Amino acid sequence: xxxxxxxxxxxxxxxxxxxxxxxxxxxxxxxxxxxxxxxxxxxxxxxxxxxxxxxxxxxxxxxxxxxxxxxxxxxxxxxxxxxxxxxxxxxxxxxxxxxxxxxxxxxxxxxxxxxxxxxxxxxxxxxxxxxxxxxxxxxxxxxxxxxxxxxxxxxxxxxxxxxxxxxxxxxxxxxxxxxxxxxxxxxxxxxxxxxxxxxxxxxxxxx
Amino acid sequence: xxxxxxxxxxxxxxxxxxxxxxxxxxxxxxxxxxxxxxxxxxxxxxxxxxxxxxxxxxxxxxxxxxxxxxxxxxxxxxxxxxxxxxxxxxxxxxxxxxxxxxxxxxxxxxxxxxxxxxxxxxxxxxxxxxxxxxxxxxxxxxxxxxxxxxxxxxxxxxxxxxxxxxxxxxxxxxxxxxxxxxxxxxxxxxxxxxxxxxxxxxxxxxx
Numbered sequence: 001x002x003x004x005x006x007x008x009x010x011x012x013x014x015x016x017x018x019x020x021x022x023x024x025x026x027x028x029x030x031x032x033x034x035x036x037x038x039x040x041x042x043x044x045x046x047x048x049x050x051x052x053x054x055x056x057x058x059x060x061x062x063x064x065x066x067x068x069x070x071x072x073x074x075x076x077x078x079x080x081x082x083x084x085x086x087x088x089x090x091x092x093x094x095x096x097x098x099x100x101x102x103x104x105x106x107x108x109x110x111x112x113x114x115x116x117x118x119x120x121x122x123x124x125x126x127x128x129x130x131x132x133x134x135x136x137x138x139x140x141x142x143x144x145x146x147x148x149x150x151x152x153x154x155x156x157x158x159x160x161x162x163x164x165x166x167x168x169x170x171x172x173x174x175x176x177x178x179x180x181x182x183x184x185x186x187x188x189x190x191x192x193x194x195x196x197x198x199x200x201x202x203x204x205x206x207x
Numbered sequence: 208x209x210x211x212x213x214x215x216x217x218x219x220x221x222x223x224x225x226x227x228x229x230x231x232x233x234x235x236x237x238x239x240x241x242x243x244x245x246x247x248x249x250x251x252x253x254x255x256x257x258x259x260x261x262x263x264x265x266x267x268x269x270x271x272x273x274x275x276x277x278x279x280x281x282x283x284x285x286x287x288x289x290x291x292x293x294x295x296x297x298x299x300x301x302x303x304x305x306x307x308x309x310x311x312x313x314x315x316x317x318x319x320x321x322x323x324x325x326x327x328x329x330x331x332x333x334x335x336x337x338x339x340x341x342x343x344x345x346x347x348x349x350x351x352x353x354x355x356x357x358x359x360x361x362x363x364x365x366x367x368x369x370x371x372x373x374x375x376x377x378x379x380x381x382x383x384x385x386x387x388x389x390x391x392x393x394x395x396x397x398x399x400x401x402x403x404x405x406x407x408x409x410x411x412x413x414x
Binding site: 004006009010012013014017018021038039040076077078082090091092094095098099101102105106107146153170172176177178180183186187188189190191192195196197198199200201202203 | 211213216217219220221224225228245246247283284285289297298299301302305306308309312313314353360377379383384385387390393394395396397398399402403404405406407408409410
């Protein structure tokens with residue numbers, strides 16, 4: 001299958017979330033118009049997205065909830081489990097560590113890292129908090145290449161450099177800071193402010 | 208000016224963040240290629256985005272950092288301050304309440320709301336935590352129409368319905384749940400898992 005665009009991936013995850021709810025509530029068939037209504041998008045868009053998937057479980061009455069959910073999981077590679085560290089055990093890092101939903105999507109957070117002596121040695125949602133100094137040891141020992149960066153902007157670059165030295169190769173960056181890193185490092189900027197501004201811009205155009 | 212797409216808004220915010228750093232470090236002129244390199248995008252894309260803005264402060268040596276930053280702020284309406292409540296004072300709600308960066312973008316969080324008696328009456332980052340029951344009173348009293356929803360998935364729909372009854376009109380939804388709300392309510396889904404999956408999908412295609 002050809003590469004899927006970010007927008008389509010975003011929608012597939014939302015269909016996935018709705019399908020999970022439907023199955024919980026014993027709704028075993030879902031139509032494209034129900035999905036479209038919940039997401040406030042066009043029916044035709046939903047049908048187009050789903051038609052790209054192999055084996056989407058379509059029948060005359062709609063899509064089979066379980067089959068479509070599984071197909072989305074296979075398409076997006078949830079079944080390919082990935083291990084990650086959270087770097088920064090502050091409020092946001094702790095919030096993400098306590099969020100168990102990641103596991104459903106094949107992401108296991110194995111540990112957190114911080115510089116705060118009061119945090120090191122404790123556990124957050126059964127996950128140990130280690131000294132950031134020991135990051136090189138643990139990336140190797142636990143075979144982890146994904147770092148979820150939740151560091152204040154002022155230290156983000158320095159810690160990201162250290163993570164890269166410690167053999168982290170993929171960075172999910174929640175720090176409100178654009179990082180300058182070697183080109184072989186993949187960075188995904190979780191630009192919360194940018195997301196808010198898109199929303200805010202929408203609000204101001206409406207009012 | 209015509210309506211700006213979400214992608215462009217996302218990039219403008221990132222330019223804005225970089226410009227802020229530059230100004231802090233006394234770098235008063237920035238070229239499109241520096242911006243492009245940091246964001247790993249094409250130089251021509253940066254020039255195109257910025258050329259859409261009025262008065263971008265372009266000279267032969269590059270863009271004036273302060274002028275370009277201000278122009279982005281004006282374009283995206285930061286100067287139009289907005290008040291919001293955080294609904295749910297758990298880990299994520301607290302993390303967002305402690306994040307002072309919102310103010311820079313014209314968003315003031317005035318208070319948090321929760322059902323937990325141990326939280327009600329406390330303050331988080333000088334912001335009071337009120338009883339969720341009193342939401343209708345405070346939306347009116349403080350003239351707030353934006354709710355930042357940080358509620359576990361299982362209660363998100365119920366609390367969102369209550370927020371709408373309480374006259375919240377714009378919902379920035381961090382709950383991992385697609386909400387079913389009246390069509391006049393604007394919802395912005397902060398689909399963290401979807402964002403991760405885009406990243407995860409990228410990783411799996413690379414390896």
